[in-house]
Amino acid sequence: MNVILDLCVVPMGVGVSISKYVAVCQEIFQRVGLKTQLHAYGTNVEGEWDTVFAAVKECHEQIHQMGAPRITTTIKMGTRVDRLQSIEDKVNSVLEHLNL
């Protein structure tokens, strides 16, 4: 089962700047070969369910190891069985409706 997931990880108790923790997540996703798209409030990730969630777990584990005592994360995610759909497909299907 494929999943497209939007991940927003917020380490707590480490001050207001969290970009280095987000960068570590990017590196985890790249290392395991998952396609990602960074945006200003999270990261889109696309891949097989188990691979994606193993990577999300590693994000939490590694951020704790970096010293964050607490993490709160927001995920939006979608699965569909009617057809295959990629990150690009989702964006393009919106763009097709816009009169640009």
Place this chain on the structure above:
Amino acid sequence: MNVILDLCVVPMGVGVSISKYVAVCQEIFQRVGLKTQLHAYGTNVEGEWDTVFAAVKECHEQIHQMGAPRITTTIKMGTRVDRLQSIEDKVNSVLEHLNL
């Protein structure tokens, strides 16, 4: 690693009423022995990371088997390594600050 998770599963392409799908998720969590708390916009779940996410995956699988072609899910989740905290602890720590 323990996780407290708030799950909101939205099957798409099945009309406006989705309560029977949410109920199936409740049954999955209960069957695997996870503590849950239902509210009006999701379900709090507490347990060991792998157990919780195996159950979340089963929710998606079973809702697709019930006929939903597409599912979009929102998750909020928290882990902490500084101390143990339960669903009740989180609610109580807010209530202690209220002058009820």
Place this chain on the structure above:
Amino acid sequence: MNVILDLCVVPMGVGVSISKYVAVCQEIFQRVGLKTQLHAYGTNVEGEWDTVFAAVKECHEQIHQMGAPRITTTIKMGTRVDRLQSIEDKVNSVLEHLNL
């Protein structure tokens, strides 16, 4: 237009304990007469759109005044024009599907 909203406010740069900030939000909602239901990962709020969002704005303003330099908030919210639905209705419609 009525809205049912689930609010999860996370002040950043104030350490790991955020319950006093969540309690302030509870007090704001109560003062303006909005029905709320606290749970372990947020608060359900129900009411007229403009009243609800004025209160959400006041939550952010007041938490900043309490000293939090940064806030990240997750909201889930629903509107419907086919029928009226309360917080209790949503919970009950799930419970009706469970064999308790």
Place this chain on the structure above:
Amino acid sequence: MNVILDLCVVPMGVGVSISKYVAVCQEIFQRVGLKTQLHAYGTNVEGEWDTVFAAVKECHEQIHQMGAPRITTTIKMGTRVDRLQSIEDKVNSVLEHLNL
């Protein structure tokens, strides 16, 4: 008070394809002059709080007028009083930590 917001609007009861509704939201944000960045699981919006939330309300109103009986929306949003930060700033602060 400035806000950076990530909006994900999901009309229910209209089938599995919702891109035309997302496109309408894009047009609303552009009409009122708000900066947006579309991604595969939502849209980043940046602007003054009241302007942004007036536009979010108009999204719900217009999608209902297009025939959707029910809408569920997920929002992540951030405010900060320590410094100004744009959508580009947030992305760049992560990229600076990556060894690309």
